[in-house]
Amino acid sequence: MDLPNWASDDVDIEHASPARVYDYYLGGSHNFTVDRQMARQAIGLWPELPLIMQANRAFLRRSVRYLVAQGITQFLDIGSGIPTEGSVHQVAQVASPECRVVYVDIDPVAVAHSRDILTGNDRADAIQADMRDVAGVFDDPRTRRLLDLSQPIGLLMIAMLHFVTDESDPANFVAEYRKMLAPGSYISLSHATHEGRPDQAGSHTELYRRAGAPLTMRSRAEVAELLTGFDLVPPGIVFLPLWRPDSPADVDDHPERFTGFAAVGRYE
C-alpha cells in the first residue's frame, strides 16, 4: 500500500496503533486499514466507544480551560495523539494567546500530523518520545525552547497511562515527571477503568492485547496512587462527565458508562 503524503516511511501500517485507532473513534482520517479493522471490531463489541472518546476530549478541553484560569500558560501534553479540533494549543491559546504547548507522543503519525498543523505557530511544537524516557522528553531542544521549568506548568496525561503496563510501573514515571515540576504546577489525567462497565472491560482489553498494544484498565484506588504527591482539585477522581461539567445538562443519569476516570491535581 502506498503511504499518503502525511505519513513518513517509518510508519508501521501492519499493526494497529492506539493513536490511529483513537483517531478513527473520533472520526479522523489519519488511520489505516489495520486500525479501522480493529476500531470497528471494538465498536462492534462496545458501540458506545466513540461517545466515551468524545467525553474524554471534552474533559481535556474543560481541564485545559480550568488550568489557564488558574494562571497556567505552559503545557506538556504527554501521549497527545493525533490532533483533532479542540486540541490543547487551540483551547489554551484562545483562552490566553501567550500559552505555550509541547506535544509528546510515541507514534510517528501523531507527531508528523501535529507538526504539520503547528506550522507557523511558534508557541507550540511536537516531539516523538516514549514517556518513559523522562530525560529525553525534558532535554529535547523543542521542550527546552518552549517550557520554562522554573515556572508552573500543566502536565497532561490524558487517556494515555492505561498504555503503560504495571510492569513498567506508571506511578514511578508520574513521580519522575512530578520531580521536574515547579510548585504550583498541575497534572490533568484521565484513565480507562473497568469500574464503570465491568461487563465490557474484558473483551476490550483482550482486543488491545491481541493487537500488541496492551491496555490496563485501573481502579479508582490505582488511579489515586498514580496521583500521589498531587493535591486533588474538587471534585477529585470522578467519571469523565462529572469533572466540572460546563452545565448539569451535560451529565446524563449514568456517567459511569463513560468508563474513564478524570482528575486534576496541584503540586505544591
Ligand code: SAM
Ligand atoms: N491524549 C489524547 C487525548 O486524550 O485525546 C490522545 C489519547 S490516545 C487514546 C493515547 C495516546 O498515547 C496515543 O497517541 C499513543 O500513541 C500515546 N502513547 C501510548 N504509549 C505512549 C508512551 N509510552 N509514550 C508516549 N505516548 C504514548
